[in-house]
Amino acid sequence: MTVRRRFHALVKAFILGACIIPLxxxxxxxxxxxxxxxxxxxxxxxxxxxxxxxLTLITLMITPLRKxxxxxxxxSLRRMLGLSAFFYALLHALTYxxxxxxxxxSSLYIDVTQRPYITLGALALLIMIPLAITSTKASQxxxxxxxxxxxRLIYLIASLGVLHFxxxxxxxxxxxxxxxxxxxxxxGYRANTWLKRQQATRKQ
Amino acid sequence: MLIKxxxxxxxxxxxxxxxxxxxxxxxxxxxAMGLIQSANSxxxxxxxxxxxxxxDTRKKPFPENGQINNLKIWRGDIDLESTxxxxxxxxxxxxxxxxxxxxxxxxxxxxxxxxxxxxxxxEANKTGTYALExxxxxxVLEERVYRFRCVEAWSMVVPWIGFPLADLLRxxxxxxxxxxxxxxxxxxxxxxxxxxxxxxxxxxREGLTIAEAMHPLTLLTVGLYGQVLPNQxxxxxxxxxxxxxxxxxxxxxxxxxxxxxxxxTSWNMANAREYGFYSNVNPGKDHPRWSQATERxxxxxxxxxxxxxxxxxxxxxxxxxxxxxxxxxxxx
Numbered sequence: 001m002t003v004r005r006r007f008h009a010l011v012k013a014f015i016l017g018a019c020i021i022p023l024x025x026x027x028x029x030x031x032x033x034x035x036x037x038x039x040x041x042x043x044x045x046x047x048x049x050x051x052x053x054x055l056t057l058i059t060l061m062i063t064p065l066r067k068x069x070x071x072x073x074x075x076s077l078r079r080m081l082g083l084s085a086f087f088y089a090l091l092h093a094l095t096y097x098x099x100x101x102x103x104x105x106s107s108l109y110i111d112v113t114q115r116p117y118i119t120l121g122a123l124a125l126l127i128m129i130p131l132a133i134t135s136t137k138a139s140q141x142x143x144x145x146x147x148x149x150x151x152r153l154i155y156l157i158a159s160l161g162v163l164h165f166x167x168x169x170x171x172x173x174x175x176x177x178x179x180x181x182x183x184x185x186x187x188g189y190r191a192n193t194w195l196k197r198q199q200a201t202r203k204q
Numbered sequence: 205m206l207i208k209x210x211x212x213x214x215x216x217x218x219x220x221x222x223x224x225x226x227x228x229x230x231x232x233x234x235x236a237m238g239l240i241q242s243a244n245s246x247x248x249x250x251x252x253x254x255x256x257x258x259x260d261t262r263k264k265p266f267p268e269n270g271q272i273n274n275l276k277i278w279r280g281d282i283d284l285e286s287t288x289x290x291x292x293x294x295x296x297x298x299x300x301x302x303x304x305x306x307x308x309x310x311x312x313x314x315x316x317x318x319x320x321x322x323x324x325x326x327e328a329n330k331t332g333t334y335a336l337e338x339x340x341x342x343x344v345l346e347e348r349v350y351r352f353r354c355v356e357a358w359s360m361v362v363p364w365i366g367f368p369l370a371d372l373l374r375x376x377x378x379x380x381x382x383x384x385x386x387x388x389x390x391x392x393x394x395x396x397x398x399x400x401x402x403x404x405x406x407x408x409r410e411g412l413t414i415a416e417a418m419h420p421l422t423l424l425t426v427g428l429y430g431q432v433l434p435n436q437x438x439x440x441x442x443x444x445x446x447x448x449x450x451x452x453x454x455x456x457x458x459x460x461x462x463x464x465x466x467x468x469t470s471w472n473m474a475n476a477r478e479y480g481f482y483s484n485v486n487p488g489k490d491h492p493r494w495s496q497a498t499e500r501x502x503x504x505x506x507x508x509x510x511x512x513x514x515x516x517x518x519x520x521x522x523x524x525x526x527x528x529x530x531x532x533x534x535x536x
Contacts, residue, residue, distance in 0.1 A: 036506070037294070037305070041506060102510060115493055115494065167493070171403060171404065172403050
């Protein structure tokens with residue numbers, strides 16, 4: 001028992017490390033270890049955004065993985081992954097507001113209200129906030145069934161995130177297509193489970 | 205077996221940026237003191253040459269790589285500070301080598317800019333296929349420091365080397381029906397890995413009105429930073445139209461076509477709503493998906509602020525007269 005628990009703790013620490021590495025790598029590059037290229041602000045912006053999106057999709061992989069492997073403890077990784085995704089999305093937005101736009105509120109207002117991909121991105125981040133706040137075990141207990149429903153919003157968040165990525169592409173959509181396929185597989189898994197459950201209840 | 209020769213520029217051949225800046229300082233001072241003639245003065249001999257120590261090298265019309273010497277200096281905007289060489293040659297949109305900004309620098313070494321031919325066709329008396337050497341023969345090369353504004357809202361300042369496109373086009377004797385000029389980029393899957401994917405309609409094509417093509421600011425470009433164009437910047441022959449978004453400045457030109465009607469252009473074919481035929485730099489006309497009011501000057505680091513974008517990229521004084529009867533909002 002203790003061996004297993006120790007193993008889980010080790011895995012958790014390892015995943016946490018993996019979540020932090022992209023940020024450390026970025027900071028190292030910004031400080032001369034490596035290079036951010038000719039357009040460093042855009043490089044930081046895109047790296048943070050993409051890491052946030054990656055982590056959102058990885059978070060969505062936990063449930064299918066648990067169901068297929070019966071490793072129930074995998075669920076304990078979900079909060080950390082989800083919070084990391086939120087953290088990167090937040091840094092992405094802050095980079096946009098501070099470094100890219102230099103707090104030009106008038107131009108930010110136009111962007112958020114008139115440019116669909118920015119509207120969608122902002123919306124995704126906004127919806128992430130209540131999920132991050134209620135991510136604690138205490139909230140989970142307090143909210144009961146509502147918690148589960150509330151946290152299904154991650155399906156919407158992930159969809160908005162992928163769409164945000166898709167719509168900002170100038171013309172080469174190869175990468176957004178790969179992300180869309182991953183998203184469809186992850187959502188399809190849920191749809192499939194749901195359909196099966198519907199069929200099962202109908203038979204009864 | 206095919207052995208591909210690497211045609212990149214050796215590091216030893218690159219003008220050090222400090223040397224480049226010192227040279228500019230010297231030129232600026234010399235110009236101010238009237239010691240050297242500027243471009244407005246009488247033309248000197250053909251100044252394309254290698255480091256001409258003996259008469260033999262002087263016969264060579266244009267170097268395949270390395271330094272270009274004895275340039276005529278263009279007076280305009282001599283105070284502009286050029287973007288670092290690494291950024292000018294390391295951050296490029298040249299989709300024939302991949303859509304990433306660093307792809308061209310990484311993959312363009314497979315481009316073979318020599319030998320190079322340019323086909324001239326359409327509404328002109330002297331059509332035909334010309335070798336690059338014949339295209340360049342007799343033209344005095346100038347160094348011109350221009351602002352370069354990408355449609356993606358970033359910009360650079362580049363010391364280009366070339367000569368006015370008009371000087372070349374006149375030699376082909378365009379007819380009275382030549383209202384437009386279309387240009388085509390090389391389309392060689394063997395040399396350009398990117399053209400295997402239909403990201404844009406290949407070959408890449410661009411176009412100008414005849415008045416735009418004949419404008420003295422429109423530069424047929426063969427070099428930058430004192431040396432022959434690196435492959436990723438569109439070797440061996442490209443256009444620079446400084447008052448238009450960067451994608452109008454077509455690279456590695458192999459075909460020039462004089463036309464009566466407005467020609468097709470690659471980005472316009474891909475998305476007419478986002479990329480118009482004119483594509484003049486205009487802070488008042490946003491791209492449907494992003495603002496064009498400001499731009500980020502490359503090479504400024506992580507905390508550099510955007511600067512306001514200027515109408516016609518700051519060249520309104522020179523080019524606004526071309527568009528007096530044109531509604532810039534609908535003819536973007």
